[in-house]
Amino acid sequence: MKRENTTIYDIASEVGVSIATVSRVLRGETNVSPATREKVQQAMDRFNYRPSSIARGLTSKITHSLGIILPKLLNPHYAMIFTGAQEEARKLGYTISLFPWSSLDTNAYNPAAMLIERRLDGLIVCVEYLPPEHDERVLAALRTLREYMPVVLIGCVPPWYDFPAVANNNAAMMRSIMEYLTKMGHEKIAFIGGAQEDKDPLCRDVGYEEGLRAARLPYTASYRIYGKGTAEAGKASMDEMLDSLKQEYWPTAIIALNDLVAMGCLQSAREHGIAVPEQMSVIGCDDLFCAPYLYPPLTSINTHQQRVGARAVQLLISGEYKQETVEWELMERASCAPITKKREE
Amino acid sequence: MKRENTTIYDIASEVGVSIATVSRVLRGETNVSPATREKVQQAMDRFNYRPSSIARGLTSKITHSLGIILPKLLNPHYAMIFTGAQEEARKLGYTISLFPWSSLDTNAYNPAAMLIERRLDGLIVCVEYLPPEHDERVLAALRTLREYMPVVLIGCVPPWYDFPAVANNNAAMMRSIMEYLTKMGHEKIAFIGGAQEDKDPLCRDVGYEEGLRAARLPYTASYRIYGKGTAEAGKASMDEMLDSLKQEYWPTAIIALNDLVAMGCLQSAREHGIAVPEQMSVIGCDDLFCAPYLYPPLTSINTHQQRVGARAVQLLISGEYKQETVEWELMERASCAPITKKREE
DNA sequence: TCTTATAATGTAAGCGCTAACATAAACATC
């Protein structure tokens, strides 16, 4: 193992040129005579020469490596973001590595030692579902990190964060779903959301409320539930809502924060003997791979998270300062139906 | 942005010692007087000094970065492996980055240029579900890579691969599932498997056949299906099997290669009007997060993929040469039931 | 007190590249 790596010197002495010339063909500079270039190229091939990205990074200050901070990859939502980012990074010749949330949430003057030591060329941070109490500390950590490397944010980015960012327009998305449901005749529509109250004006619950207003429907506190954004939490929230409400007040449609929550809702509905979509429509968000295989197949919104990840990488590398939005797509499946069906029964 | 990074020289001149001494406290060497160590430490804190892992890597030849090659992260099975590996790597002070399968499957003398240029300290390669025709080329690529860095394999590793490895004992796992099902009275048990025929003696289908023999059940070719290991493929395989068989020959139990396939089977059963588990039991493998939320909740095997990933990292870093196995756990849920139920109807 | 082992620190040579600068060769220009 670990054969002695050939260096730029080996190539240079083999061809009989200086290392600068070898470096020039390595970097694709134009001011090298075709003949020399060819000879160097061939020697490189012959020796199976691979320049050390470490050494290149040390001198050029460009490491061609990026970082991404995500809550957890086990949630397919984040796996999609990561995949999108990874593929784009690779295309552009970059390597990307994952850092956990804890990298940000550190004490005092030690934010993300590892992050800084790596001399990354850029960092993507997903700030979705930020617990409000952490908000300030996280923002401070982000500002510190920015002194060392460009930072692009993704997810549910509050507008007062002065960072380039790419996200879905969650509010608009939710408004359009509300329209979808109200057009189907639904009037009792519940929203089973994420952790935070209303600190974040970009979040999905805002669109829910706007949709309510647009349809001239009353806001009903017991239809707006907060949870943890997981399947377990979704089920618990739904259980609690159903159990605390008389059956006649049960909503006829549920908007789940994401597909995970929707899975929990479906389960809860099943256990309460509620037929979906006949008695109750359920709509999720993110369009996870399993959505079509749930029972009933879950109507969901494809939020193109891979594109979010890819775009973030592009912004990072191009250095543009933008706050961008990625489009979404409604995936109609069997879990939503017009209200009329219900009346027939 | 990009404040000028403080270097070992800054610290040295601040404290009034040589850079060697600073380097010594950086590396935690013991032969430094407590007084000097303290002074250096404080200067480092004061300057918020972070050593450049790039420079350290260049001299020490240890980059503290690993690579992992996985088919695709969107499949939660691989996301679990990655997560396990990532967390373990981080604990040990390593960074890990993902490389796509295409890194291996390259032409001639250019296997994974990026992989080698990065001067990784080690590489994990997941060789699961290897299409047989690629087998040789992949093995060759692995052997080449091994000249540059330690390699540990995970997944379904053929025994003739002379690499350290960690995997599930798929054959034993399947045998035990077969026992589980036969004890429930099932005799017509189908296996909906992965892509390859029988090239790999460790794979799950081997256990299936052994289980058949152990229970003195006949081998029925039409019960052993090959597919692509995805939900779509699972559904297609199952559809095909059911449609080609008279109803009386329909299996009473299905073993799916993984939960993805099982999801497809569940769907297919539903469309064929088969009640699960009353008329047909279905068992998956991998225990994905969505398994409990399928209908019916899917009985599956938790194969502890995170542990697989973590163990692989440990082997890589410790340098041990071992071929290890990770235990599994049956997660009983509602999709499997004794055959007796069926007769009652 | 003088050696000799030991602990603490310093010196300097790389690691494998990049990049600024210097030089040499080739070509125009008048």
Place this chain on the structure above:
DNA sequence: GATGTTTATGTTAGCGCTTACATTATAAGA
């Protein structure tokens, strides 16, 4: 043919560390 330009190549000083080796200060042994 002398001079200025352009093009191709060489020289060299880092980048920010580690590490072998040298040196000095300190303690121990005779």
